[in-house]
Amino acid sequence: MNISNGIQPHPVKMVLYGVEGIGKSTFASKAPDPLFIDTEGSTKDLNVKRVDPSPKTWMELVTYIQEIRNSNEVFCKTLVIDTADWAERMCIRHICDKNQKSGIEDWGYGKGYTYVYEEFGKLINALTDIVNKGINVIILAHASLRKFEQPDENGSYDRYTLKLNDSPKTSIANMIKEWADLVLFANYKTFVVDVDGKKKAQGGQRVMYTTHHPAWDAKNRYGMPDELPFEFSQIERIFGTASVSASAPVNDDLPFEITDDAPKRCFDPQISDPDFPTELRPLMMAKEVTEQEIRQAVASKGICPADMPVSKYPPDFVKGMLIAQFDKVYEQILINRKAG
Secondary structure (H helix, E strand, O other): OOOOOOOOOOOOEEEEEEOOOOOHHHHHOOOOOEEEEEOOOOOOOOOOEEEEOOOOOHHHHHHHHHHHHHOOOOOOOEEEEEOHHHHHHHHHHHHHHHOOOOOHHHOOOOHHHHHHHHHHHHHHHHHHHHHHOOOEEEEEEEEEEEEEEOOOOOOEEEEEEEOOOOOOOOOHHHHHHHHOOEEEEEEEEEEEEEEOOEEEEEEEEEEEEOOOEOOEOOEEOOOOOOEEEOOHHHOHHHOOOOOOOOOOOOOOOOOOEEEEOOOOOOOOOOOOOOOOOOOHHHHHHHHOOOHHHHHHHHHHOOOOOOOOOHHHOOHHHHHHHHHOOHHHHHHHHHHHHHHO
């Protein structure tokens, strides 16, 4: 019997879920050498590696994961499943088609969900094998706001959880949370203030929560603070400590190809203004956006003149719109680019 002590480096098993449009895919794209299996087409505007074509069925998704698990070639340092709730839909459709059912409720008494739970468990087992090869795995998911009733208390309250089947005995949400070492919940932090006797919401800063709270599910095994800015740099230290298995000769018989749209250089927005908002820089670098493009996007909405430096924008607008809703700003930038 061998006995060891101390911290053992290991790959990360992570689940990240959050509200719509907060930037989950962009966040995961900052992980070490990520490879996306994109089930919903959310990475089209990201410079990342992805399997091509994207899986449209459960068996296509399973095949991709099995090939990554079984191949002697190392395709990435981090595998990203984007997203779990879309994968669950594929699994439900697969189970129904396999058993010639029109819907998962056709079995009655929750039996259909039991089949889905067992099938999804096989995928989680395959992801565990990939982790054992030394590859980080990140599972992305959308958030759902649901009523929660605590058994020993009267009344109910709203709480965020993964947008997955959450039945007590066949909860895929619980399966994924138990599997992960790190479960992060991303949301916009809003403050309610009293203005002239009226309650108004302010803020909108993007944050991530790392520990359990009555209003959301989260956990971590790395001693993190309860709340952090929603930036990958905040958790970067836990990645890259495990070594990936040595690669063998390239396997040319894979049923898919990996497309690499990753930038060959780090984009530099070339900002010389010392007062420029620091939280905005990484968002601009990820999308290769210049300050001038931000100015034009804001000016096109009639908010600020095009010649006004971003550092002179109202702080609430910078945090609540430019940073918290950068995806919407980027959409306007893309429109401006096409317009020439």
